[in-house]
Amino acid sequence: xxxxxxxxxxxxxxxxxxxxxxxxxxxxxxxxxxxxxxxxxxxxxxxxxxxxxxxxxxxxxxxxxxxxxxxxxxxxxxxxxxxxxxxxxxxxxxxxxxxxxxxxxxxxx
Numbered sequence: 032x033x034x035x036x037x038x039x040x041x042x043x044x045x046x047x048x049x050x051x052x053x054x055x056x057x058x059x060x061x062x063x064x065x066x067x068x069x070x071x072x073x074x075x076x077x078x079x080x081x082x083x084x085x086x087x088x089x090x091x092x093x094x095x096x097x098x099x100x101x102x103x104x105x106x107x108x109x110x111x112x113x114x115x116x117x118x119x120x121x122x123x124x125x126x127x128x129x130x131x132x133x134x135x136x137x138x139x140x
Contacts, residue, residue, distance in 0.1 A: 034103040036075035037090050038063045041082045041110030041129055049128070055109035056080075062107055075105075082110075083130045 040059030042052045056079035066075035078090060091106075098104050111128040 032101050032103060033073040033097075033099070034066075034071075034105075035094050035098060036063065036066050036072055036105040036107065037087075037094060038066075038075060038077045038105075038107040039082060039087055039110065039127075039129060040077065040079040042079075044111065044128070045130070049111055052110065058109045059107060066105070087129050 038059040040056035042054075042056045044051055056077075059077040059079050063075040063077035066072040076090065078086060094104060108127050108129075113126045113128060115124045115126065117123050
């Protein structure tokens with residue numbers, strides 16, 4: 032069994048309506064270090080600079096091509112999120128915000 036992880040940390044948002052954060056990138060980097068160096072993961076990648084929806088999706092697809100049955104994949108996200116209220120009895124929808132320089136529908140995960 033191989034073990035992989037993608038750790039995303041977003042501190043800076045390019046939208047005045049969303050506050051910047053201060054520790055998300057550091058959390059992703061330190062967690063990647065722990066997984067790689069202390070726990071022996073085959074690959075734990077911290078994505079912390081210039082994070083965008085496209086970059087996250089590219090890395091998810093890259094890992095998806097490598098992962099085999101029985102392997103472990105961990106996805107870690109530190110940054111802002113958004114909840115959209117659902118109608119009727121459906122559950123609310125939860126979104127991760129890897130970037131905030133365009134509309135929610137174009138950039139949320």
